Amino acid sequence: MDKSIIVENVSKKYKLYSKSSDRIKDIIFPKSYGEDFYALHDVDFTAYKGDVVGFVGINGSGKSTLSNIIAGIVPETKGTVTLNGDAALIAVSAGLKNDLTGRQNIELKCLMLGLNNKQIQELEPKIIEFAELEKFIDQPVKTYSSGMKSRLGFAISVNIDPEILIIDEALSVGDKAFAEKSLNKMHEFKDRGKTMIFVSHSIGQMKKFCDKILWLEFGRVREYGSVKEVIPKYESFLDEYKKMSKQEKNEYRERVTNS
Numbered sequence: 001m002d003k004s005i006i007v008e009n010v011s012k013k014y015k016l017y018s019k020s021s022d023r024i025k026d027i028i029f030p031k032s033y034g035e036d037f038y039a040l041h042d043v044d045f046t047a048y049k050g051d052v053v054g055f056v057g058i059n060g061s062g063k064s065t066l067s068n069i070i071a072g073i074v075p076e077t078k079g080t081v082t083l084n085g086d087a088a089l090i091a092v093s094a095g096l097k098n099d100l101t102g103r104q105n106i107e108l109k110c111l112m113l114g115l116n117n118k119q120i121q122e123l124e125p126k127i128i129e130f131a132e133l134e135k136f137i138d139q140p141v142k143t144y145s146s147g148m149k150s151r152l153g154f155a156i157s158v159n160i161d162p163e164i165l166i167i168d169e170a171l172s173v174g175d176k177a178f179a180e181k182s183l184n185k186m187h188e189f190k191d192r193g194k195t196m197i198f199v200s201h202s203i204g205q206m207k208k209f210c211d212k213i214l215w216l217e218f219g220r221v222r223e224y225g226s227v228k229e230v231i232p233k234y235e236s237f238l239d240e241y242k243k244m245s246k247q248e249k250n251e252y253r254e255r256v257t258n259s
């Protein structure tokens with residue numbers, strides 16, 4: 001089977017500053033200011049062509065950071081990501097320019113992908129129809145609700161037909177009818193053997209849609225395997241985790257990140 005996404009030893013370090021003056025000092029002076037924070041720590045996983053991989057994990061575990069790195073939107077601090085084909089990310093307002101209208105955003109995205117005028121003219125009505133934005137298509141994106149931004153992002157990404165589709169919580173903001181239409185489109189992608197990454201807090205959607213699950217915990221891979229194998233373990237972890245007090249959660253975090 002062909003490998004589609006290869007993530008090797010990927011780490012992402014952010015700097016946390018307690019004062020904004022530290023941020024400026026960190027740029028100007030050779031001495032380091034601020035605290036290092038690892039959003040991802042030596043993450044490894046491989047997805048094969050046609051895999052639908054769900055990313056799960058509690059808030060802040062690194063799901064969006066990893067999605068953004070795979071999509072090429074955020075650079076990794078260490079490690080490598082190799083993709084076999086182009087990737088498109090669908091996340092609430094990902095890559096949309098707020099001052100441009102919906103239609104201008106469609107055109108800009110198509111131009112950036114190297115499409116010519118004829119191709120854009122063919123694709124644009126399809127995207128507009130899918131997005132169901134009606135007259136708002138000619139309004140600036142800054143006037144859109146998060147659901148409308150998500151619909152536009154979704155409509156653009158699925159219609160440009162990428163080899164790898166990354167969907168980060170984009171279904172959670174729209175209404176039910178749009179989520180259903182989007183899920184159908186995603187099934188169509190799956191049937192055509194495209195590779196997909198799906199980030200959602202809905203275990204139900206994960207079970208319905210994914211083949212494999214990557215469970216991230218405080219920026220590390222806790223488990224990677226089939227849905228059947230990983231989801232039950234994740235669900236029982238969540239039950240335990242929810243019962244923990246704030247202090248127990250902090251202790252748990254310390255234990256995991258220092259191990």
Ligand SMILES: Nc1ncnc2c1ncn2[C@@H]1O[C@H](COP(=O)(O)OP(=O)(O)OP(=O)(O)O)[C@@H](O)[C@H]1O
Nearest residue numbers: 014015037039057058059060061062063064065066
């Ligand atoms: N630009 C940034 N600067 C500093 N820290 C960041 C930045 N972006 C993300 N982080 C931190 O990295 C960690 C991982 O964040 P990320 O958004 O990837 O988690 P997530 O699993 O997608 O969370 P959620 O389920 O809440 O969406 C969090 O602790 C977050 O605060």
